[in-house]
Amino acid sequence: MNKTVNPNDLTSNDDNGPLYVAQKKVYPQSVSGTFRRIKWGLMAFCLGVYYFLPFVRWNRGIGAPSQAVLIDLPNSRFYFFFIELWPQEIYYFTGLLIVAAVALFLMNSVGGRIWCGYLCPQTVWTDLFYAVERLVEGDRRERMKKDKSSDPMKLERISEIVLKHSIWLLIAWWTGGAWVLYFNDAPTLVKELVTFQAPMIAYIWIGILTATTYVLAGFMREQVCTYMCPWPRIQAALTDEWALNVTYRYDRGEKRTSVKKAIELRALGEHVGDCVDCYQCVAVCPTGIDIRNGPQLECIQCGLCIDACDNVMTKIGRPKRLIGYDNDINIQRRQEGKAPVYRIVRARTVAYSAIIAAVGGIMIYTLATRSLLDVNVLHDRNPVAVRLSDGSIRNAYTVRLLNKSGYDRVIAIDANGPANLTTHVVGIDSVTPDRPMIVIPRDSTSELRLLVTAPAESNPEKSVPVLFHVTDIGLGEVATATDNFVSP
Amino acid sequence: MTDHHGDIDSVTGKSTTGHEWDGIKELNTPLPRWWVISFYLTIVWAIGYWIVYPAWPLISSNTTGLFGYSSRADVAVELANLEKVRGDKVAALGAASLADIEKDPALLALARAKGKTVFGDNCAPCHGSGGAGAKGFPNLNDDDWLWGGTLDQIMQTIQFGARSGHAKAHEGQMLAFGKDGVLKGDEIVTVANYVRSLSGLSTRKGFDAAKGEKIFAENCIACHGDGGKGNPEMGAPNLTDKIWLYGSDEASLIETISQGRAGVMPAWEGRLDPATIKAMAVYVHSLGGGK
Ligand code: SF4
Ligand code: SF4
Numbered sequence: 134m135n136k137t138v139n140p141n142d143l144t145s146n147d148d149n150g151p152l153y154v155a156q157k158k159v160y161p162q163s164v165s166g167t168f169r170r171i172k173w174g175l176m177a178f179c180l181g182v183y184y185f186l187p188f189v190r191w192n193r194g195i196g197a198p199s200q201a202v203l204i205d206l207p208n209s210r211f212y213f214f215f216i217e218l219w220p221q222e223i224y225y226f227t228g229l230l231i232v233a234a235v236a237l238f239l240m241n242s243v244g245g246r247i248w249c250g251y252l253c254p255q256t257v258w259t260d261l262f263y264a265v266e267r268l269v270e271g272d273r274r275e276r277m278k279k280d281k282s283s284d285p286m287k288l289e290r291i292s293e294i295v296l297k298h299s300i301w302l303l304i305a306w307w308t309g310g311a312w313v314l315y316f317n318d319a320p321t322l323v324k325e326l327v328t329f330q331a332p333m334i335a336y337i338w339i340g341i342l343t344a345t346t347y348v349l350a351g352f353m354r355e356q357v358c359t360y361m362c363p364w365p366r367i368q369a370a371l372t373d374e375w376a377l378n379v380t381y382r383y384d385r386g387e388k389r390t391s392v393k394k395a396i397e398l399r400a401l402g403e404h405v406g407d408c409v410d411c412y413q414c415v416a417v418c419p420t421g422i423d424i425r426n427g428p429q430l431e432c433i434q435c436g437l438c439i440d441a442c443d444n445v446m447t448k449i450g451r452p453k454r455l456i457g458y459d460n461d462i463n464i465q466r467r468q469e470g471k472a473p474v475y476r477i478v479r480a481r482t483v484a485y486s487a488i489i490a491a492v493g494g495i496m497i498y499t500l501a502t503r504s505l506l507d508v509n510v511l512h513d514r515n516p517v518a519v520r521l522s523d524g525s526i527r528n529a530y531t532v533r534l535l536n537k538s539g540y541d542r543v544i545a546i547d548a549n550g551p552a553n554l555t556t557h558v559v560g561i562d563s564v565t566p567d568r569p570m571i572v573i574p575r576d577s578t579s580e581l582r583l584l585v586t587a588p589a590e591s592n593p594e595k596s597v598p599v600l601f602h603v604t605d606i607g608l609g610e611v612a613t614a615t616d617n618f619v620s621p
Numbered sequence: 622m623t624d625h626h627g628d629i630d631s632v633t634g635k636s637t638t639g640h641e642w643d644g645i646k647e648l649n650t651p652l653p654r655w656w657v658i659s660f661y662l663t664i665v666w667a668i669g670y671w672i673v674y675p676a677w678p679l680i681s682s683n684t685t686g687l688f689g690y691s692s693r694a695d696v697a698v699e700l701a702n703l704e705k706v707r708g709d710k711v712a713a714l715g716a717a718s719l720a721d722i723e724k725d726p727a728l729l730a731l732a733r734a735k736g737k738t739v740f741g742d743n744c745a746p747c748h749g750s751g752g753a754g755a756k757g758f759p760n761l762n763d764d765d766w767l768w769g770g771t772l773d774q775i776m777q778t779i780q781f782g783a784r785s786g787h788a789k790a791h792e793g794q795m796l797a798f799g800k801d802g803v804l805k806g807d808e809i810v811t812v813a814n815y816v817r818s819l820s821g822l823s824t825r826k827g828f829d830a831a832k833g834e835k836i837f838a839e840n841c842i843a844c845h846g847d848g849g850k851g852n853p854e855m856g857a858p859n860l861t862d863k864i865w866l867y868g869s870d871e872a873s874l875i876e877t878i879s880q881g882r883a884g885v886m887p888a889w890e891g892r893l894d895p896a897t898i899k900a901m902a903v904y905v906h907s908l909g910g911g912k
Contacts, residue, residue, distance in 0.1 A: 154651045360653060560726065
């Protein structure tokens with residue numbers, strides 16, 4: 134039977150509960166090692182791409198933007214190196230999002246929160262801000278001492294704080310600045326920005342991103358990961374027992390003892406753990422947790438505790454990786470005296486890779502075979518057909534021609550149907566009456582009203598298919614569309 | 622911050638709320654302070670919103686808010702801005718001649734787009750949203766025009782209308798030959814059949830073509846012309862083609878001849894500005910029936 138709860142207990146408890154807790158300040162210590170090096174490398178790469186990509190040029194010919202990556206909102210174009218996307222092709226972004234999401238799942242099933250620990254913007258910028266903080270105010274101990282100091286308002290201290298926040302704001306401002314460069318020609322915009330000629334919206338966006346970067350990376354830090362980000366909770370549902378996570382190998386670490394005692398006990402032939410309870414793993418942790426308590430929501434799996442503990446192990450002459458990438462299965466197996474197993478190729482990872490390959494393949498294929506000439510046809514609905522005074526029947530269509538190439542094209546339109554259809558484009562006196570020709574300027578669309586007429590004696594059926602051929606007179610490239618020719 | 626009766630969870634070392642279900646106790650995990658503060662701030666923000674913006678419905682109106690903001694006023698401002706932005710283009714439309722508009726792709730596109738919306742607002746009730754017409758209301762997509770189908774003629778008809786009361790309106794009507802006692806019943810039937818024969822439609826058995834021709838010559842040629850080809854000066858339709866405004870069957874024709882016809886097209890001058898009327902003329906012409 135369940136133990137019943139006395140309602141009075143509940144209320145009395147509720148009234149006394151703390152409503153909130155203040156943010157506990159974390160003072161991560163600097164550390165060196167494999168994972169720290171990986172993190173520095175990835176940080177340099179990510180920030181380098183983000184800050185400098187808008188300045189990379191790409192020659193698309195005269196009149197077209199020469200920025201390699203550009204989101205041209207006023208003209209609804211997206212440029213990515215040799216790729217130029219039109220609004221109709223927005224599905225490429227859907228594909229990209231699918232690939233990105235599944236790639237995240239794949240990372241997760243292989244090595245846990247790789248994204249959180251190494252690639253997430255929140256992690257990257259927070260890490261950068263910590264580096265600045267360390268440079269200005271010193272390492273963990275110094276910072277803790279300075280914060281605790283009873284006389285904090287010395288000139289030296291104030292100048293330190295001002296310097297730190299200035300550098301932070303500078304980075305934050307540059308972050309916002311780089312963002313707007315993706316939406317306009319970067320060198321021009323930079324000039325406009327410094328001469329205060331840039332559009333208001335650019336300054337507003339820089340302001341917003343400066344503020345968010347400064348607040349999120351300077352103050353919110355690990356709180357973003359723990360309380361604001363949904364991903365830790367989602368990934369908890371995605372992970373399985375084979376995924377490698379930053380793990381304290383308690384089978385090896387327990388029972389914790391001091392260095393001296395451990396040597397003594399080992400000499401007596403007794404079992405002792407490798408953990409010397411030095412708290413180095415806690416000191417370096419940017420989220421301020423103790424990984425030895427097992428997997429935790431707060432752990433972003435940055436691997437810094439691995440580096441910290443490895444350094445300790447090297448110093449005391451024990452094997453490295455008391456903390457390492459591992460899974461719970463192996464801890465169990467080692468305790469049972471079995472060899473650990475690592476399995477990266479398994480149903481889950483194969484499935485994710487297959488999805489990535491399939492979606493990526495489709496995208497590459499469609500991109501490669503993408504046509505630079507397109508035609509969309511829309512039949513007039515009201516009226517669908519018109520009888521002319523001589524008894525012939527005419528249907529009207531709205532034809533939209535897309536010239537995605539970088540040059541002007543001369544286009545001929547034919548309608549191929551059952552009877553001797555004649556074609557006429559409103560507004561064009563064509564030399565070839567049945568095959569109207571029109572120039573479409575490069576990188577643009579033209580909407581035409583196309584009238585197709587069947588002679589009185591042809592008597593077409595109620596509804597017959599017509600095939601529209603749009604031919605580039607110069608290059609011979611053809612685009613087609615089908616619709617129906619309707620009789621009243 | 623208080624711990625509850627010193628009730629500490631042995632595994633995590635955290636205090637509990639004292640709530641227990643099925644032997645599982647709830648850990649006391651308070652929210653971070655900034656989180657709680659943000660929550661209260663949203664409440665304050667919401668109250669501010671109620672005061673500053675129109676929010677509370679009253680019986681027949683609503684609170685208007687401190688700044689008198691309303692989305693309706695916003696729309697008015699936006700429309701005014703739009704008008705300003707389009708100013709140049711509309712001016713160009715007003716300045717260009719009708720023929721030039723059709724030759725300039727940009728102006729043509731503008732005129733067609735503008736004409737289409739204005740047509741939908743003003744003309745669609747009679748002519749249908751696509752200009753398909755109905756009995757008594759001409760189809761504007763075909764090439765049969767009562768008052769002429771050139772750009773200028775279309776423009777003129779839109780400007781002044783037909784039998785609209787405007788001084789420059791098209792005038793002229795189909796007389797009521799039966800009602801006014803000009804023709805007798807059997808004569809009307811005969812001439813109706815004769816008119817059908819003009820456009821190659823079948824005629825009643827025993828119909829006297831010669832008599833029909835004679836009646837037609839005496840009464841109808843004045844308006845519809847020799848051979849019934851019509852006359853756009855008077856709005857007299859061509860009777861030899863395949864298009865019939867009021868129907869081509871014998872009964873409809875008898876009704877037309879007996880009662881007469883005088884459909885009214887309102888004048889749009891004064892109601893719409895000249896550039897808009899121009900745009901509409903170009904739009905109607907581009908529907909495909911224009912000459
Ligand atoms: S516990 Fe280790 S891996 Fe997890 S966040 Fe802290 S330092 Fe990084
Ligand atoms: S760094 Fe390694 S040895 Fe030191 S407390 Fe952490 S796990 Fe134990």
